[in-house]
Amino acid sequence: MxxxxxxxxxxxxxxxxxxxxxPLTQEDRDAVLSVFDANILHGTSAPNALALQREFAEWLGVRHCLVTNSGTSALHMAVASLGIGPGDEVIVPAFTYWSTAAAVLHHNAIPVFVDIEQGGWCIDPGRIEAAISPHTRAVLPVHIHGMAADMGPILDIARRRGLRVIGDACQAHGATWGGRKVGTLEDTCGFSTNRSKNLSSGEGGLFVTNDDQAYGVAAKLREFGEVVVRDGEREYNAYGLGWMYRSHEFVNAFCRSQLRHxxxxxxxxxxxxxxxxxxxxxxxxxxxxxxxxxxxxxxxxxxxxxxxxxxxxxxxxxxxxxxxxxxxxxxxxxxxxxxRVPVPAQSVFQNKQGYGRGCPWSCAFYGREITYRGEDYPVTVxxxxxxxxxxxxxxxxxxxxxxxxxxxxxxxxxxxxxxxxxxxxxxx
Ligand SMILES: Cc1ncc(COP(=O)(O)O)c(C=O)c1O
The missing domain is CATH 3.90.1150.10 (Aspartate Aminotransferase, domain 1)
Structure with a gap:
């Protein structure tokens, strides 16, 4: 040898x-160049944005899809659109990219971590119930490394305990549980289309839901809190706090082309x-x-x-x-x-460094002391x-x-x- x-x-x-x-094809290049020809570069009603939303929703099998500028913004919309906010807890796995937990913090809610399954790497459904408190509003399984979380028991716990289910499918476009694609099983779900992802557009994200109400809230949040009606006159009135999560037409066109492969x-x-x-x-x-x-x-x-x-x-x-x-x-x-470490062991949780002055952990709506310790998640370690x-x-x-x-x-x-x-x- x-x-x-x-x-x-x-x-x-x-x-x-x-x-x-x-992998890049001539088709991808042509798709991006066609945006120059159309000379419509942005807007939630731009042709590639609308077509991408329709095509992804069809490919996945959901009623609604909103294209965003990152997986993190899609996840933030997935949390916020279910009415989760100050004083609420959301259960997330200790092993994920920390953006999952950031999406919870972005809406002033508190992430509560649960260890992963032995012999696997998604949240352990057997440990979820012990993490539920009177503050818990939702569980946020992450379909990580392209593998669906064990959705059967998770959906069962959520049903019994009155919790909403939010999916992080940033790494799992097309993964299935029980023959059903992730993103169709949850109340709301976020996908990333950043450079490395199975569906790649360089940077970007996709929010999906079958819930009409969540869709309406997410659409406002994506664009400054305004109601932006397709082909209608813009009202220039914000109905609440929103962000600027729109995507670019180059990205939308590229993403549509990649979706075909x-x-x-x-x-x-x-x-x-x-x-x-x-x-x-x-x-x-x-x-x-x-x-x-x-x-x-x-x-x-x-x-x-x-x-x-x-x-x-x-x-x-x-x-x-x-x-x-x-x-x-x-x-x-x-x-x-x-x-390198479980997410709760990262400095942001060790120092509770959020908005400053202890927020959101010190929020008066919360009123509970939470401690984050990496060693509490031995399977992740x-x-x-x-x-x-x-x-x-x-x-x-x-x-x-x-x-x-x-x-x-x-x-x-x-x-x-x-x-x-x-x-x-x-x-x-
Ligand atoms: C599991 C997971 N959640 C969330 C994200 C955030 O996605 P993005 O980088 O598009 O904001 C990523 C990817 O980076 C991820 O891998």
Whole structure:
């Protein structure tokens, strides 16, 4: 067997082979250029904004969609449009991108964190009821890494306890639970279309709902609190506090074009992911992601678990992971880190640094002391320690790259003594 690349052997993945996301086509370029031709650059009634909303709602299977300028603004609209505000609590997972919790804070409500499911990475439905207080108004599951949260028990708890359900599907366009797409199961839901997402428009977001009332509130909030009627005269009267969450027509046109490729791109992600997961079953030291029954993921990210014990190495997980990452990086295989700590352990929650002067936690409508401690979420802490994210598991990359990845994993896994040497070198 060849020497590891980190010790001077040949690389498994040639330099420059891994392509970035999203794949761009001439159709995408033409779509953006057509905005110049039409010379309508913005507006909630602009042609691409309206068409994108109609096409995404149709693709998803919901009554209403509003295009916004980010996933965070879509989530903020999803929270606010259900009437959640000062003094209310919303239950969110401790493992997510913190924007989920920020969307709650943006409307003066308080995020209450719950740990993730053992062996998975979405909110643990078994821990939700213990987090419910008289202040709780909603639960906000995140469909993370392209995997739907376990929606059956979550919807059941919400029904029994009178809570609204808000979805964060920023990483999960097309993921299903029980054969139904995420975004159709919740009262309101936000999607991101930022550069990295399964549906990408560079930056952007999509708010969706089947609730007519929530739709009306979200539409006002998106545009300064005004009622902006299509083809009607603008009243210039704000009915309440709103934001400026409109999107640009370049982005809307690009997003429409990308939406046409979404199902095909998701199918390719699945094909690559299933190939890698099956291969990793045979390679000690590494493991691919789980796939719970009843949930069909779209693999926004492909996660890899590190298992030193399978190589007979009695070393701390952090040392093993670092050595593996270094050895694999030298082979041309990128395994990056995402979150570093549970969201409640981030400084914003440790210091309760919101609007200043303790707000919104000190709001008179709340009247409760809440403490955020990272160690209260051990499954999240362990998940973060044991996993990393494999680059390039999407088109325009090809199966040839996946095959090279497997060859690289096999090569490095087959040299535990070399990994031990790297671990010792790092500790000196
Ligand atoms: C789970 C999750 N929620 C929310 C967001 C926020 O989306 P955006 O960056 O478009 O505001 C992201 C992406 O960044 C995300 O991954």
């Amino acid at each position: 060849d020497e590891l690349a980190i010790f001077g052997g040949p690389r498994t993945v040639p330099q420059g082979m891994v392509q970035t996301w999203p 979404l199902d095909r791109n998701n199918a390719t992600r699945r094909e690559f992911a299933e190939f890698l997961t099956a291969a990793l079953e045979q390679i000690p030291g590494l493991k691919g992601p789980c796939k719970p029954a009843n949930r069909e993921p779209v693999y926004f990210s492909y996660i890899v678990e590190f298992r030193p014990e399978e190589l007979g190495l009695d070393v701390p997980i952090a040392s093993f992971k670092a050595a593996m990452q270094r050895a694999l990086a030298a082979e041309g295989i990128g395994l990056g880190q995402w979150q 362990d998940f973060i320690a044991r996993h990393a994210y494999l680059a390039g598991v999407f088109p325009p990359n090809t199966m040839e790259l996946m095959e090279r990845y497997v060859a690289g994993f096999r090569k490095v896994s087959g040299r535990p003594e070399a990994l031990q040497k790297l671990i010792e070198q790092a500790s000196h």
